Structures are given as structure tokens and as C-alpha cells.
Amino acid sequence: MGEKLLMKGNEVIAEAALRAGCRHYFGYPITPQTEIAHYLAKKMPELGGTFIQAESEVAAINMVYGAASAGARVLTSSSSPGISLKQEGLSYIAGAELPAVVVNIVRCGPGLGGILPAQCDYFQAVKGGGHGDYKMVVLAPSSVQELYELTVEAFNIADRYRIVSMIMGDGILGQMMESVEFKDVENIDKADKSWATTGTQMKREHNTTTSIYIQPEVLEKHNQKLQAKYRLIEEKETRVESYNCEDADIIVTAFGTVARIVKNVIKMAQKEGIKVGLIRPITLWPFPTAEYEKYADVPKAFLSVELNAGQMVEDVKMAVNGKKPVYFHGRMGGMIPTQKEILDKIKEILNK
Known part of the structure; x- marks a missing residue:
């Protein structure tokens, strides 16, 4: 370099x-x-x-x-x-x-x-x-x-x-x-x-x-x-980053800036005994469907976190293909989700 x-x-x-x-x-x-x-x-x-x-x-x-x-x-x-x-x-x-x-x-x-x-x-x-x-x-x-x-x-x-x-x-x-x-x-x-x-x-x-x-x-x-x-x-x-997904309790999917926030959430969750994985699409198209198929049977659920009203979550649902529930959490208008906010959503899903 x-x-x-x-x-x-x-x-x-x-x-x-x-x-x-x-x-x-x-x-x-x-x-x-x-x-x-x-x-x-x-x-x-x-x-x-x-x-x-x-x-x-x-x-x-x-x-x-x-x-x-x-x-x-x-x-x-x-x-x-x-x-x-x-x-x-x-x-x-x-x-x-x-x-x-x-x-x-x-x-x-x-x-x-x-x-x-x-x-x-x-x-x-x-x-x-x-x-x-x-x-x-x-x-x-x-x-x-x-x-x-x-x-x-x-x-x-x-x-x-x-x-x-x-x-x-x-x-x-x-x-x-x-x-x-x-x-x-x-x-x-x-x-x-x-x-x-x-x-x-x-x-x-x-x-x-x-x-x-x-x-x-x-x-x-x-x-x-x-x-x-x-x-x-x-x-x-097709390009994708997977992190901490083996035997994860829940897999969060996010891209761009939000994925950075999620990596900190993973550390927070680990301290509370919750194993959170991350699938980060680097190519939004072509969408890394195979990565979701690979881990579809691992977690209790998937969670898509986005700065919108719910868009990539549709592709996540198609990729998971009904094998596990897929949830969504989004912020709009320029608001950014906090780490605590995402972790609370993860706990809510896992406690269902």
C-alpha cells in the first residue's frame, strides 16, 4: 500500500x-x-x-x-x-x-x-x-x-x-x-x-x-x-461480509453506515449473553441470496435494520424463503438508530 x-x-x-x-x-x-x-x-x-x-x-x-x-x-x-x-x-x-x-x-x-x-x-x-x-x-x-x-x-x-x-x-x-x-x-x-x-x-x-x-x-x-x-x-x-453468524441467536442484516452501528450492538449483546450475527450485503445488486440460504437454519430469526420504511427487508425475506421469521427496524427522516434501540429490538424478538 x-x-x-x-x-x-x-x-x-x-x-x-x-x-x-x-x-x-x-x-x-x-x-x-x-x-x-x-x-x-x-x-x-x-x-x-x-x-x-x-x-x-x-x-x-x-x-x-x-x-x-x-x-x-x-x-x-x-x-x-x-x-x-x-x-x-x-x-x-x-x-x-x-x-x-x-x-x-x-x-x-x-x-x-x-x-x-x-x-x-x-x-x-x-x-x-x-x-x-x-x-x-x-x-x-x-x-x-x-x-x-x-x-x-x-x-x-x-x-x-x-x-x-x-x-x-x-x-x-x-x-x-x-x-x-x-x-x-x-x-x-x-x-x-x-x-x-x-x-x-x-x-x-x-x-x-x-x-x-x-x-x-x-x-x-x-x-x-x-x-x-x-x-x-x-x-x-456478488459480495458480502458475514460476521459472527455461526450458532447466532439472531442474525441482523444491514448495509452501509447502519452495519457499523450493528457491529457495536454485537459487542453489547455479547456482554449480556446474546449472540448476534451480521450479514452485510456489499453488493445490494446482485443481492447475496446464497449467504442467507447458508445461515437460514441457524438463528431464531433475522432482523433487517435500515434507514427507511422497509426496503431491503423484502429481499431478505425472499432469500430466507420462509425458513425463519424476518423482522424489520427502521428510522427515517435523517434519524439514526442507537445501539440500545437495536439491542432492545433484538431482545423483543428473542423473547417472543
Whole structure:
């Protein structure tokens, strides 16, 4: 490893993108992720890259479409309402099979909501918030170090599969400062981009970028190709952390910031003779279903703790498949659950 620095989460995302070879950023400011754009506005031109603060989120995502079509590593970032505005463009990019990275530092909603952290965009991210049968790879870091590592990996995955990769954090991760250790040399995938629209120099057939397939037979075949790619990604790119799950009394599942709180709850519970396990999805899609199947017969119950009204819990229920009861505890509006609050919920479940 190389240098170790104390940095804010949003700035680490921006630095990671530069280290991953991204030289094109298009975005629009919105709290609590604006530091990403602020950092890149200074750094990107120094490296000969392109930084554009677009006139809107809609403009920004279509600029991403253009740069991705040319085979460039390209980034956009926003927070919840801004990501909503990008949804049509994301569907077009997915339909055209273009690689791109999107960062969503989630804030609370619905509507304009507030600038405090939330996880209320889970459905939008993993179910495909735009129209059509498409998926994005959704990576959920839980530390500033992971913001760095998973941002670099998001670009590799995007290029590897010609897909949109999303980094989904929250306002706490974006704003907090932690030490981060950067590598001296990044592991950058050298993907074949012979499909890119870079100009033919009259030496080859034209490449085209499109998601328009008028004939139903052709469009169905294209969709089947996409679905086959998604199955491959499920097989190859699912990531999860399991902790303390063997012979656990209850297994808690959480992602991002909440998973950090749960790890402290595990220590508190241990002092009271309660064994709590944790399953932390690192990829929200593909969802680590197999990990829940592996431990489905171990605990008395599962508990999903989230900063929303209950979203990932639906995927947990499907993964557990009725073998054990699945409970939910959530906070909204920017409120964060305390360790005691979660432990009390665990005791309530175990005493039923």
C-alpha cells in the first residue's frame, strides 16, 4: 500500500475516480455530495480531463451517455432527488450497454426531503428506477476506505460488463473523515472497447450506440442478452461480509453506515449473553441470496435494520424463503438508530 491520508468521504470518492483513470465528470451540485464535484472541478483539469457543471441533472446524465459511448471512463454523482432526475438517462445507458459510474450519496425523502442521511433509495437502485428490465451493479461501502476501494472497482466492473455501476452511500459516509490508505498502483481492468464510437478513420465499419430496437423480435433478443449478462454478474460479482453468524441467536442484516452501528450492538449483546450475527450485503445488486440460504437454519430469526420504511427487508425475506421469521427496524427522516434501540429490538424478538 501507499500513502495514508485523513480525508472526507466525498473527496475520497473523487480521488478514487481519478486514480481509476476517470477523466470525465458531468454533474450538478446537491447536498450532501457536492464535495465530489468541488474536488474534481479543481483536480480534473490539472490531469487534462473534462469537468462540466451541467445546467441540470438531466443534461449531466446525457453527457455521461455521450462520453461512455466514446469508451471513456466517466463519472456522475448526485443525491436522491438528482438521481431521480437521471433515471431516464440511466435506462438509455443500460439499454445501449455502456459502462459508467454513478454515485448516490443518499439523503432523506420523499420529495426534496432533507440533507441528512438515509437509505430510502434502495428500491430505486436495485429494482431499476428507470423504465425497462435493466439492472445496475450497486455497491454499498460502509467506511471511507471502502469508498475508495469500491469506487475503483465500480469502474472495473462497469468496463468488464458494459454496465452502469452505482456507489450508494449516505450523508454520513459522504461527510465523515477517516484515514484511507491508497495503493501506489491501481489494479485497472483493460477492457476491450472496440465497440466505442471513436471515429473510424475510414479503416472499419461504423460503430453505433443505440437503445432503439423497433422490431419486437430484435428487442426481445436484446433483452435476453442483457438478462444473460445479469445472471453472469450474479454469479461472478456478488459480495458480502458475514460476521459472527455461526450458532447466532439472531442474525441482523444491514448495509452501509447502519452495519457499523450493528457491529457495536454485537459487542453489547455479547456482554449480556446474546449472540448476534451480521450479514452485510456489499453488493445490494446482485443481492447475496446464497449467504442467507447458508445461515437460514441457524438463528431464531433475522432482523433487517435500515434507514427507511422497509426496503431491503423484502429481499431478505425472499432469500430466507420462509425458513425463519424476518423482522424489520427502521428510522427515517435523517434519524439514526442507537445501539440500545437495536439491542432492545433484538431482545423483543428473542423473547417472543
